[in-house]
Amino acid sequence: MSYTVIARTWRPKRFEDVVGQPHITTTLKNSIQSGRISHAYLFTGPRGVGKTSMARILAKAVNCRNGPSAEPCDECESCKGINSGNFVDVIEIDAASKTGVDEMRELTESVHYMPMRGAYKVYILDESHMLSKSAVSALLKTLEEPPGHNIFILATTEVQKIPYTIMSRCQRFDFRRISEKDIIEQLKKICRQEGIGYDDGVFQYIAIEADGSLRDAESMLDQIIGFGGSYIAEKDVINIIGIVERDVLYRIVRSIFDGDLKQGLELIEKTLSEGYDIHQIYRGLVSFLRNMMLIKVCEGIPSFLYIGDEEYKRVSDLLKEVEYYEIQNMLHYMLKAEDLLKGFFPKVSLEILYINLYNLSKLRDVEKILDDLERHDRTGEQAAPGAIEEFAAKETAEPLHEPNAKGFVEYVKKKKPFVGGIFENLLVQAEQDSFIIFLDKRYAGIIKNEGDEIRRLLKEFFGRDMAIVIKDAGQVKKNILDDFVKEAESLFNL
Ligand SMILES: Nc1ncnc2c1ncn2[C@@H]1O[C@H](COP(=O)(O)OP(=O)(O)OP(=O)(O)O)[C@@H](O)[C@H]1O
Ligand SMILES: [Mg+2]
Ligand SMILES: [Zn+2]
Structure with missing residues (x-):
């Protein structure tokens, strides 16, 4: 099998065969049924989403011997002729190769002749953004006074290049990218019909790579079938389209949350040595994180996302400890760092990117401290196990000093200037058996690291064990994290 085979044999023949684009099929069917056919259409949208196919279906619907009806019969002489490109009244012009004045003059002259076989002469102008200036002005004249038996269908991927004068005379239809889910379903349907078996989850790779183009997805399928025969194995797919295995991506992301940078960096190195390039790893990570985000926000798999059971289980596991x-x-x-990879040292950039992801993930610690405190404040109990617990010390003895926060800060400044410096910037309060620190986000990490030292100094000064209680300085947690991100970004000049 070759590329042309699937894409050609699976070209939709009727409106109902078109995948996605329901907003367009419905409108076109209605207008045919009610006899309100426009004389100029503009089909725009990304490549491989059904523009040319839809133009041909429309041409069939208006010329069908058994019509005109909302759906062409696809069996009569006209329909068959249009399918095979041998119908005199449907004229396809590739504007990319035929933009010359001569061709256009031919066209503008021919519009005056009546259709020979069908009810309409249909001109399909593919790649119409490539039309030359003279071609455009010739076309414009025709569009201004269109003889009633002509229909023009302009198709283009680059609508911004279509002159306004032309665009304003057309009924415009914006074709959409085909969703991953729709692509996967169509590929499954094709394989079922063609008697081809497949590993679970293989089409997900293709769908992501196809980036909304069903034709691209079908062409990949062709390539893979050409390689593997009547069965599509996951490893073949990965090899042929050169994407990083979900399992590898999972392990890289996992290493970030586990704080195991050595493992993550080694995995990246290994993946590169297997022949993947930096961008493939980058794209894989973006798509993996995107799935994670969507699943977290939607509290499950949203309908437009396709994800296998096993991967879902693993991702959910990862997500347990993470906020969206x-x-x-x-x-x-x-996404903001993508440009970094375009420099002279893309590999270094990828490593920096990875490490920064880890830095961002560290923000969870701040979050956790605040969470624990919140719980502590609410219940009046000891903080939950975690960041705070290690600060807590319960034993009490006779006081050496009366609770005096100011004195303590002075004392610390003398003894340990670094820690004292921190306290100078914080609001603190001493109680009988506890020392309250009103946490400022900037010092969360330092205080955590200096926990033992602070506990020691407290005991030294007050002569007894004091529980360290940290209170939220009043900021909303999310804002704190946003600030961290801003800091991180400015650090890396993003
Ligand atoms: N919406 C769709 N439904 C079903 N098949 C589709 C669809 N879009 C694309 N295909 C498949 O891709 C092939 C090419 O589609 P088509 O030529 O209609 O795309 P296009 O939008 O005109 O692309 P281009 O912009 O590159 O010209 C079809 O023959 C079909 O196999
Ligand atoms: Mg096309
Ligand atoms: Zn027909």
């Missing part, structure tokens, strides 16, 4: 905005921050960072 943490992933959003990471993803946001990734």
Whole structure:
């Protein structure tokens, strides 16, 4: 099998065969049924989403011997002729190769002749953004006074290049990218019909890579079938389209949350040595994080996302400890950092990117401290196990000093200037058996790291064990994290 085979044999023949684009098929069917056919259409949208196919279906619907009806019969002489490109009244012009004045003059002259076989002469102008200036002005004349038996269908991927004078005379239809889910379903349907078996989840790779183009997806399928025969194995797909295995991506992301940078960097190195390039790894990570974000936000798999059971299980596992905005921050960072990879040292950039993802993930610690405190404040109990617990010390003895926060800060400044410096910037309060620190986001990490030292100094000064209680300095947690992201971004000049 070759590329042309699937894409050609699976060209939609009737409106009902068109995948996606329901907004267009419905409108076109209605207008045919009610006899309100326009004389100029503009089909725009990304490549491989059905523009040319739809133009031909429309041409069939208006010329069908058994019509005109909302659906062409696809069996009569006209329909068959149009399918095979041998119908005199449907004229396809590739504007990319035929933009010359001569061709256009021929066209503008021919519009005056009546259709020979069908009810309408249909001109399909593909790649119509490539029309030359003279071609455009010739076309414009025709569009201004269109003889009633002509229909022009302009198709283009670059609507911004179509002159306004032309555009304003056309009924415009914007074709959409085909969703991953629709692509996967269509590929499954094709394989079922062609008697081809497949591993679970293989089409997900193709769909992501196809980026909304069903034709691209079908062409990949062709390539893979050409390689593997009547069965599509996951490893073949990965090899042929050169994408990083979900499992590898999972392990890289996992290493970030586990704080195991060595493992992550080694995985990246290994993947590169297997022949993948930087961008493939980058794209894989973006798509993996995107899935994570969507699943977290939707609290499950949204209908437009296709994800296998096993991967879903693993991702859910990862997500247990993570808030959606943490992933959003990471993803946001990734997208903004894309330009980094275009420099002279893309590999170094990828490593920096990876490490920064880890830095962003560290923000969870701040989050956790605040969470624990919140719980502590609410219940009046000891903080939940975690960041705070290690600060807590319960034993009490006779006081050496009366609770005096100011004195303590002075004392610390003398003894340990670094820690004292921190306290100078914080609001602190001493109680009988506890020392309250009103946490400022900037010092969360430092205080955590200096926990033992602070506990020691407290005991030294007050002569007894004091529980360290940290209170939220009043900021909304999300804002704190946003600030961190901004800091991180400015650090890396993003
Ligand atoms: N919406 C769709 N439904 C079903 N098949 C589609 C669709 N879009 C594309 N295909 C498949 O891709 C092939 C090419 O589609 P088509 O030529 O209509 O795309 P196009 O939008 O005109 O692309 P281009 O902009 O590159 O010309 C079709 O023959 C069909 O196999
Ligand atoms: Mg086309
Ligand atoms: Zn017909």
